[in-house]
Amino acid sequence: MAEEIITAKDVRLKYGDFEALHGIDLSFRKNEITAMIGPSGCGKSTFLRCLNRMNDLIDGVTITGDMRLEGKDIYAPDTDAVELRKQVGMVFQQPIPFPFSIYDNVVYGLRVAGVKDRGTLDAAVEKSLRQAALWDEVKDKLHDSALGLSGGQQQRVAIARVLATQPEVILMDEPTSALDPIAATLIENMLLELRSDYTIIIVTHSMHQASRISDRTAFFLQGNLVEFAPTKTIFMNPQKKETEDYISGRFG
Ligand SMILES: Nc1ncnc2c1ncn2[C@@H]1O[C@H](COP(=O)(O)OP(=O)(O)OP(=O)(O)O)[C@@H](O)[C@H]1O
Ligand SMILES: [Mg+2]
Numbered sequence: 001m002a003e004e005i006i007t008a009k010d011v012r013l014k015y016g017d018f019e020a021l022h023g024i025d026l027s028f029r030k031n032e033i034t035a036m037i038g039p040s041g042c043g044k045s046t047f048l049r050c051l052n053r054m055n056d057l058i059d060g061v062t063i064t065g066d067m068r069l070e071g072k073d074i075y076a077p078d079t080d081a082v083e084l085r086k087q088v089g090m091v092f093q094q095p096i097p098f099p100f101s102i103y104d105n106v107v108y109g110l111r112v113a114g115v116k117d118r119g120t121l122d123a124a125v126e127k128s129l130r131q132a133a134l135w136d137e138v139k140d141k142l143h144d145s146a147l148g149l150s151g152g153q154q155q156r157v158a159i160a161r162v163l164a165t166q167p168e169v170i171l172m173d174e175p176t177s178a179l180d181p182i183a184a185t186l187i188e189n190m191l192l193e194l195r196s197d198y199t200i201i202i203v204t205h206s207m208h209q210a211s212r213i214s215d216r217t218a219f220f221l222q223g224n225l226v227e228f229a230p231t232k233t234i235f236m237n238p239q240k241k242e243t244e245d246y247i248s249g250r251f252g
Pocket of ligand 2: 044045046173
């Protein structure tokens with residue numbers, strides 16, 4: 001069986017008194033793409049943010065349960081959240097480049113980590129932009145503002161920025177929902193390429209996207225994980241009525 005890189009057991013999360021996750025057991029295999037689907041408000045983003053401790057940044061949040069990255073407790077007192085977020089990088093729905101050049105956007109994380117050597121930075125920029133399928137489009141204007149790029153290009157810069165820090169896991173929260181179908185397909189194809197080197201966990205409202213690119217799919221409903229199975233099973237032969245209703249568009 002494929003190696004599990006992240007394991008989560010009985011994850012409960014409260015925003016103040018409101019329990020948004022009611023005990024989630026979900027594990028992610030190395031070099032797979034796992035899709036998380038479910039209607040708005042079911043807790044997909046909340047769960048995703050637990051995996052690299054992004055919820056730590058929100059006031060009044062309590063999280064219990066056991067979450068591990070390669071066996072190491074993500075919430076242990078000696079786990080450095082900044083280091084963790086390098087290993088478990090995140091790409092958001094809106095591509096939000098920093099207001100500086102493409103080059104400076106891509107090396108941002110490396111500079112924060114103290115890398116100064118020009119040759120190292122140059123090599124990381126080329127490698128990350130190639131992996132993000134953007135190099136050919138921007139190699140002659142690396143020092144132009146990233147804000148001058150199209151939405152799809154900006155999202156690929158955001159992906160290159162995450163790749164530059166050499167994460168093991170990439171979390172993506174609806175990374176293509178703000179893009180046109182062509183830009184979205186380009187990113188989907190890139191993710192299929194990246195799968196051989198990374199573990200990808202993607203939240204999506206697109207059933208087409210989940211079925212096209214993911215190996216396994218997790219269906220959430222109202223803070224619970226209803227069904228988790230190989231993507232083919234979820235879409236062709238779901239075991240739970242709620243899953244079937246959702247994927248056939250009866251609610252959500
Ligand atoms: N910062 C917050 N403070 C309080 N409640 C929150 C906060 N963020 C999310 N929630 C609540 O937690 C529940 C889960 O929200 P979450 O954003 O995880 O859903 P989602 O599945 O990602 O939805 P969507 O598909 O719309 O992005 C919702 O009821 C939401 O209102
Ligand atoms: Mg969300």
